[in-house]
Amino acid sequence: MSQRKTAGQGAAAEVLRISFTLNGVPATLEAPPSERLLDTLRYRLGLPGTKEGCAEGECGACTVLLDGLPVDSCLVPVYQVRGRRVETIEALDPADMAHYHARGTTQCGACTPGVVVTASWIVRHPELLETHSIRDLMAGNLCRCTGYDGIIEGVEDELEERGGTAGPGMHRS
Amino acid sequence: MLRREGLSKLTGRERYVDDLPLEDFLWGATVRSPSPRGRIAEIRFGGGVDWAEFVVVDHTDIPGRNAVYLMEYDQPALAPGYVRHVHEPVLLLAHPSRETLRRAIPEVEVVVDPDPPILDFRVVPGPEQIQYGSDNVLKRLEIKKGDVERALAEAPFVVEGVYETGAQEHVYLETQGMLAYLDGDVLVLHGSMQCPYYIVKALVPALDRPEELIRVIQAPTGGGFGGKEEFPSTLALHAALLALKSGKTVKVIYDRVEDMVATTKRHPARIRHRTGLDENGRLLAQDIEVILDGGAYVTLTPVVLSRAIIHAAGPYDCEHVRILGRAMFTNMVPFGAFRGFGNPQAHFAIERHMDVIAHRMGIDAIELRRINLIREGGTTATGQVIRDGVDRQAVLSRALELANFEKRRREHWVRNSEHRYLRRGIGAAMVYHGAGFTGSGEVVLASRLHVQGHPDGRVEVLAANIEMGQGTITIFTQIVADRLGYDPDDIVVAEPDTHRVPDSGPTVGSRTVMVVGRLLEVACDDLRRRTGLGAEARGAEVREAIVAWHIEHPEESLLGKARYEPPPGIEWDDEKYRGDAYGTFAWATQVADVEVDLRTYQVRVLDFVSVQEVGKVLNETLARGQIQGGVAQGVSWALLEECVWRDGAMENGQLTNYIIPTTCDLPPIRVEFMEVPYEFGAQGAKGIGELPLVGAAPAVLNAVAAATGREPAEIPLTPERLMVLLASDETRGGPE
Ligand code: FES
Ligand code: FES
Numbered sequence: 001m002s003q004r005k006t007a008g009q010g011a012a013a014e015v016l017r018i019s020f021t022l023n024g025v026p027a028t029l030e031a032p033p034s035e036r037l038l039d040t041l042r043y044r045l046g047l048p049g050t051k052e053g054c055a056e057g058e059c060g061a062c063t064v065l066l067d068g069l070p071v072d073s074c075l076v077p078v079y080q081v082r083g084r085r086v087e088t089i090e091a092l093d094p095a096d097m098a099h100y101h102a103r104g105t106t107q108c109g110a111c112t113p114g115v116v117v118t119a120s121w122i123v124r125h126p127e128l129l130e131t132h133s134i135r136d137l138m139a140g141n142l143c144r145c146t147g148y149d150g151i152i153e154g155v156e157d158e159l160e161e162r163g164g165t166a167g168p169g170m171h172r173s
Numbered sequence: 174m175l176r177r178e179g180l181s182k183l184t185g186r187e188r189y190v191d192d193l194p195l196e197d198f199l200w201g202a203t204v205r206s207p208s209p210r211g212r213i214a215e216i217r218f219g220g221g222v223d224w225a226e227f228v229v230v231d232h233t234d235i236p237g238r239n240a241v242y243l244m245e246y247d248q249p250a251l252a253p254g255y256v257r258h259v260h261e262p263v264l265l266l267a268h269p270s271r272e273t274l275r276r277a278i279p280e281v282e283v284v285v286d287p288d289p290p291i292l293d294f295r296v297v298p299g300p301e302q303i304q305y306g307s308d309n310v311l312k313r314l315e316i317k318k319g320d321v322e323r324a325l326a327e328a329p330f331v332v333e334g335v336y337e338t339g340a341q342e343h344v345y346l347e348t349q350g351m352l353a354y355l356d357g358d359v360l361v362l363h364g365s366m367q368c369p370y371y372i373v374k375a376l377v378p379a380l381d382r383p384e385e386l387i388r389v390i391q392a393p394t395g396g397g398f399g400g401k402e403e404f405p406s407t408l409a410l411h412a413a414l415l416a417l418k419s420g421k422t423v424k425v426i427y428d429r430v431e432d433m434v435a436t437t438k439r440h441p442a443r444i445r446h447r448t449g450l451d452e453n454g455r456l457l458a459q460d461i462e463v464i465l466d467g468g469a470y471v472t473l474t475p476v477v478l479s480r481a482i483i484h485a486a487g488p489y490d491c492e493h494v495r496i497l498g499r500a501m502f503t504n505m506v507p508f509g510a511f512r513g514f515g516n517p518q519a520h521f522a523i524e525r526h527m528d529v530i531a532h533r534m535g536i537d538a539i540e541l542r543r544i545n546l547i548r549e550g551g552t553t554a555t556g557q558v559i560r561d562g563v564d565r566q567a568v569l570s571r572a573l574e575l576a577n578f579e580k581r582r583r584e585h586w587v588r589n590s591e592h593r594y595l596r597r598g599i600g601a602a603m604v605y606h607g608a609g610f611t612g613s614g615e616v617v618l619a620s621r622l623h624v625q626g627h628p629d630g631r632v633e634v635l636a637a638n639i640e641m642g643q644g645t646i647t648i649f650t651q652i653v654a655d656r657l658g659y660d661p662d663d664i665v666v667a668e669p670d671t672h673r674v675p676d677s678g679p680t681v682g683s684r685t686v687m688v689v690g691r692l693l694e695v696a697c698d699d700l701r702r703r704t705g706l707g708a709e710a711r712g713a714e715v716r717e718a719i720v721a722w723h724i725e726h727p728e729e730s731l732l733g734k735a736r737y738e739p740p741p742g743i744e745w746d747d748e749k750y751r752g753d754a755y756g757t758f759a760w761a762t763q764v765a766d767v768e769v770d771l772r773t774y775q776v777r778v779l780d781f782v783s784v785q786e787v788g789k790v791l792n793e794t795l796a797r798g799q800i801q802g803g804v805a806q807g808v809s810w811a812l813l814e815e816c817v818w819r820d821g822a823m824e825n826g827q828l829t830n831y832i833i834p835t836t837c838d839l840p841p842i843r844v845e846f847m848e849v850p851y852e853f854g855a856q857g858a859k860g861i862g863e864l865p866l867v868g869a870a871p872a873v874l875n876a877v878a879a880a881t882g883r884e885p886a887e888i889p890l891t892p893e894r895l896m897v898l899l900a901s902d903e904t905r906g907g908p909e
Contacts, residue, residue, distance in 0.1 A: 048192035049185025051395075053346045054429045058828035061346055089185030097183040101175050104798040108642025109182030109189075110346035110395025116183055135836040142828070144344050144396055145642045147801030148836045150794075 020081045023091035033079035038062045040078045041088060049089040049113045053142065060141035063114035064088050070118050070140070089113035092120055099157035104150035111143040115151055123158045134159075174654075174661060174792060177647045178393070178640065190350040190364045190392040191426050198354075198422035199228065200271045201415045204264035204281045205435060206256035209290035209504040209821035210304075213254050216264065219280035227277065228419040230265040235414065237381030241407045243371060248470035248507065250379055250410045256285060257304065258469035258506050259822040260435040262407070267415045267423050290504035292821050294466035295443050305502035311467040312475040312500045314482050316554050316750045319493035324458035328449025332530045336446070336522035337887040338870070340466075340816040341439035341806075342823075343511060344833050345641075347395020348432040349404060353412035354422035356388070359672075360413055363390045366405040367397045368679035369637050369671050375406035376413060391669040397641040398806070399510035402681050403472050404436045433826035437509030438816065440477055440500070441466040444485065444522035449493075454536045456491040456545045459554075463519065467500040468507035474500045477508075479611050481515030483555060483754045487523035488565065488605040489542075490551035504821050510681060513863045516606055517807065517870060521888065524602040524871030529884055532905050538875070539578070542569065542603050557753045563786045563849045565760055569603060572762035572784035575845060576601075581766055582879070589880070594771040597779070600875025601764045602868035607755025608683040608860020612745040615688060615756075619737055620678035622692040624653065624700050626719035626731040632657065632700070633665040634693060635732075636677040638685045643862055644795035645685050651791060652690050652855050656697040658711025678737075683759075683860025686791065690855025692735040700733025740853040757851050759859045761785035763804070763868035767876040774892035774899070776812050776877055780840050783865055786847040789857030793846075800865040801842040807869025809834045815889045878905065 016033040019026065022045070031040055036055075041047045041064070053061030055074045062073040065087040099105075100119070106112040115138070122128060122137050129137075134155050135148075143151060181187045206213075216231075218224055232239050232251040239253055240246040252263045263283050268274040291302040291309065298309045305311060325331060351364030360382065362372060369389040376387050389409070394401060408425060415423040427435070442465050449458035463481050467474040482498035531538035543566060547559050573579070578599055585597040609615050623635040632653055640646045646666045653664045667674055677689050701710055704718035722731055745752040766780040783800050790796045813832040817824045825831045850857025874885050882905050883898050890898075 042192075046194070048188065051189075051347070052191075052428075053348075054828040056429075056827060056829055059346065092184065094180055094184045097180055100183050101179045102794070104176070104794045106176065106179055106182040106642075107644075107798055107802065108346065108394065108396040109178075109187050112182045113185040116185075139835040139837045142346070142833060142835060144346050144398070144806070144833060145802045146798055147803075147805035147842050148839055149801045149841055150798050152836065152841075 016079055018078060018082050020083060021085045023087055031078050034077045036074055037064070037076040037078050037081060038073040041073065047088055047090050051110055051113055053110065058142065059111070060118065061111050061114040063117045063141065065117060065121060070121050089117055092116060099161065100154040103154035103157060104146065105154035107145035111141060115141045115143060119155045119158065122155055123162055126159060126162070174647055174651050176644060176795065177650055187393050189347055189395055190352060193352070193392070195422060195424065198424055199267035199269055199415065199419055200274050201265060201267045201412055201423045201425040202274050202278055203262050203411060204266065204278060204283060206252060206259060206261040206263055206283055206285065208256060208285035208287055209259050209292065210257055211285040211287040213252060213256060213263065213283060214286045215284040217282040217284065219282065222277045222280050226268060228267040228415055230414045230418050234418055235379060238378045240379060241410060242375045242378050243403050243406065244473065244475060245471040248472065250407065258504050259820065260506060261469070262411065265411050265415050267419055290821055292504055294441065294464060294501040294503050309502040310499050311471055311502050312478050314478055314498040314750060316482055316494065316496040318554055318556060321458050321460050321493045321495040324493035325447065325449045325460060328457045329452055330450045330534060331447060332450070332533050333447045334526045334529050335886060336444045336525055338442045338518045338521050339889055340441050340508065341511060341810050341814050342433050342816060342831060343398045343400030345396030345398055345400055348427045348429055349401065349408050349436060350426040351405065351408045351412045352422060352424050353409070353416035355416060355420065359386050359388050360417070361388045361390065362409045362413060364392055364405060364409065365394045365401055366391050367394070367401040367639055367641060367681060369639070369669050370676045371403060371679060372406050372409045373671055375410060379410055380413060388670065388672045391639045394639060394641040398512045399514065399681065400436060401641065402510040402679065404509065429828060430826045433831060434823045435506065437472060437507055439511035440474065440508040440515065440518065442481070442518035444518065446522060446526045448526065448530060450530065450534065454534060454541045454544050456489055458493040459486050459491050461485045461496045463496065463498040465500040466503055466505060466508055468503055468505045470507040472507045472509040474508065476611060477510070477515040481519045483607070483611065484516045484605070485519040485523060486554040487520065487527070488547055488603055488760065489545040490547045491545070494554045496554060506823070512803065512806065513866045514682065516863065517810070517867050520602065520604050520867045521870045524604065524868060525874055525886060528600065528875045528878060539573065539601060546603065553754070555754045556751050559758070561757060561849065563760055568760050568784055568786050568847055569762045571845065571847065572601065572764050572782050575784060575843060576764035576766065576780065576782040578764060585880070596769045596771060596880040597767065598876040598878065598880025599764065599766045600872050600879055601762060602871040602875065604761050604763065604864065604868035605758045606683070606864040606867050607758050609688045609756060610682055610684065611754055612747055615737055616739055618678045620689060620692060621675040622677040622689060622696050622735050623675055624693065624696045624733045626700055626704065626722065626733070628720065628723040630716040630720045631663045631665055632659060633667055635667050635674040636689060636693070637669050637671070637674050638677055638680045638689050639669050641680065643799060644792065645680065647795060648686050648690060648791055649693060652693050653697055655856065656694050657701065657715050659715070663716070683862040683864070686858045687851070687854040687860045688737070690858060691853060692737060694855055695735035696733040699735060700731065703731060703733060756853060757859055759785060759787045759861065759864045761864055761868055763872040765872040765876045767873060767880060769877060769880045771899070774895040776890065776895065778808055778840050778873060781808065782843045784845045784847065785864060786849055787861045787864065788851035788854050788859035789848050790846045791856055791858050796846065796861055797844045799861050800844045803863070803865030804842045804869045805834060805839055807866040808839065808873055811870035811873045811888045812890055813838070815891055
């Protein structure tokens with residue numbers, strides 16, 4: 001095939017000015033309001049740590065914290081973050097990764113940023129473990145490599161170091 | 174040693190192909206066949222799209238032979254007027270805007286004049302459905318040991334069974350992705366892959382381009398499991414064709430749906446066993462037929478079939494064995510490499526069958542295995558003598574002990590008789606898996622590997638084997654550190670780049686540590702020798718010698734080299750399919766403890782134990798992670814993962830309805846190793862990556878059989894299937 005066909009083209013999408021707090025720093029950008037936050041972060045803001053695994057809210061690879069709570073950024077239209085706080089994997093302190101590193105929390109790494117962001121939320125809120133197990137809390141992050149033990153144990157160790165109480169999550173099963 | 178790239182992954186700094194910064198590039202995409210078989214009558218470009226903005230490539234743009242070459246030239250890179258499966262690539266488009274491209278794809282209509290497809294590999298094709306040879310058989314293989322017919326005729330007991338396994342999608346979390354661009358005259362492919370040199374091999378004939386002008390670089394790869402063994406060759410060809418036509422950098426990233434519906438999967442299988450035994454449960458004859466669904470093109474199917482039949486008789490010693498294998502052409506998406514490579518199918522059948530036999534004969538299923546398990550000096554179906562010093566009975570015993578098998582079994586009997594709707598059961602499987610290429614495969618591969626001593630004293634590993642999560646970079650570092658007494662910080666593992674690293678073979682078949690790691694040891698020794706040192710020299714002494722060598726040989730490079738040599742005494746007859754199929758086998762016993770809910774027909778795995786002998790374990794955390802991840806994939810293959818097909822198309826190509834397990838669907842997976850160093854593996858290691866997936870499914874189904882008193886013979890055992898099974902009045906029969 002060598003010929004190229006010509007036809008009409010749709011109108012340019014409207015853009016919106018959006019201000020929010022990104023990893024602790026004020027950010028302003030212009031983007032189509034329905035753009036996925038995931039794409040905004042990856043392709044517009046140069047933060048490719050957040051991954052796409054499914055694009056439909058199943059895998060959690062795209063997890064970021066929105067006002068401190070984990071959300072699937074593939075399901076968040078960017079206009080929804082106006083005036084809110086977004087935290088991505090890039091904001092987390094590498095010094096906090098030691099237990100995950102030691103326990104084999106990561107293998108291929110594709111699920112890992114999402115896993116670590118969710119884990120960071122759990123370890124900051126040990127009170128969650130009074131009502132949920134770590135397995136319950138991590139159920140939104142699919143991992144195809146580890147069978148999950150390396151993830152669960154990494155979170156357990158991190159909680160323990162931070163003095164988290166032994167809620168039901170400390171019993172694995 | 175901790176995973177070397179671990180921190181980079183944990184902090185989100187690892188750059189996968191879709192993360193690399195690019196300027197002035199085009200996104201590429203694929204237009205696919207809507208139909209399983211037929212002639213392409215017309216391709217219509219819809220209105221409302223400015224096609225002049227697009228780069229369009231079809232089969233006439235292919236400079237060389239229109240094929241994705243690996244074993245055969247049968248699979249076109251782009252359909253040349255005829256399609257043989259749904260989602261077969263027909264056209265390629267590229268555009269600077271991904272959004273525009275996405276909207277344009279459905280505006281291209283591929284009109285197909287249909288011919289009758291064959292979609293079920295288990296039925297005999299009609300004359301109008303024949304599309305490969307005279308009978309649609311892609312490959313036929315046979316193993317013969319002793320005289321099966323006679324032994325079966327004389328056996329006091331004969332037990333038959335038919336077992337079926339479904340397709341399985343890899344669901345590596347990072348989808349397939351590739352970049353292509355021209356660097357001067359050199360065409361560069363950079364992406365997610367397991368086998369850089371397979372891509373070179375496919376591109377040379379298709380692009381009619383000399384090997385020197387093709388450079389393949391592996392980007393960090395977010396999981397593979399076999400799914401990035403052969404498929405990336407197709408993707409690389411597509412990206413290359415678009416880049417050559419446009420003169421621009423082209424990036425192709427599949428979204429999850431495209432990745433699931435259009436790429437290879439595990440071969441569906443139907444395996445029939447006819448087994449003769451004496452009164453005590455001693456195996457007298459095993460007559461086995463293995464049929465695989467090969468899909469529309471050959472891909473790696475012949476070698477998958479080979480591994481399936483070699484392992485089909487299980488880890489047992491039987492004097493009379495016949496195994497017939499055939500792989501059938503169908504108009505399904507081509508099936509291909511997936512962790513285990515035919516062996517999980519083989520073991521699902523034999524290990525389920527062992528429990529069926531035991532129950533029919535009134536023998537304990539564990540005892541039946543004990544009686545027949547290969548002993549030191551015993552032989553496999555191909556006549557390979559097993560003399561490896563492994564106590565297989567002890568592997569079995571240890572797993573049962575860890576799982577509390579006897580106690581749990583008794584508890585379950587009591588509980589099951591009392592509980593209204595929950596039924597518990599415990600089941601085991603005994604497995605073995607040969608690592609590395611089959612038969613003479615490694616000799617044919619003739620892998621080469623280099624280590625380079627740099628002027629500053631650092632040592633660099635030059636190998637084509639890639640990291641995809643299994644730990645190659647870490648283990649290679651460990652092997653060099655150990656061999657040369659080096660500080661890991663002074664060891665570099667080169668990015669797999671075919672213009673820099675020699676062909677040390679594909680990253681498949683559990684071969685990286687055992688086979689390639691061994692080459693790495695040899696190359697380290699060679700490097701040390703070239704600096705004039707003896708074999709005992711280590712650490713600073715080696716370092717200084719490397720620095721001194723460079724002062725004496727300015728501008729030269731110092732390479733330690735290794736080339737594959739088979740272990741002594743290995744003999745394989747490819748014609749008769751007899752002899753030493755593998756250098757060695759790894760062994761495992763896997764135990765599953767399950768609970769079946771008779772209201773919902775759901776099976777919950779309460780506990781899973783995997784005990785394996787894999788030679789020396791080089792890195793406990795990595796090894797354990799391999800076992801747990803493999804078990805998880807095996808358990809979910811058994812219970813959750815179902816490809817739903819309609820007219821040859823996968824209907825559930827989404828993570829919403831193709832289910833892989835979450836944290837809540839799996840128990841902690843308990844792992845223990847027994848170690849008998851293997852003389853010809855790096856530091857005594859055997860292959861490990863595939864073994865854990867092999868026994869998980871039969872262990873789970875044996876547990877379900879124990880819980881329900883039925884004999885499930887088909888996976889995935891979804892709630893729907895279990896409901897049908899429980900509704901039938903066919904119980905296990907035999908003595909209770
Ligand atoms: S990519 Fe957002 S949940 Fe999977
Ligand atoms: S580490 Fe590979 S998917 Fe989790």
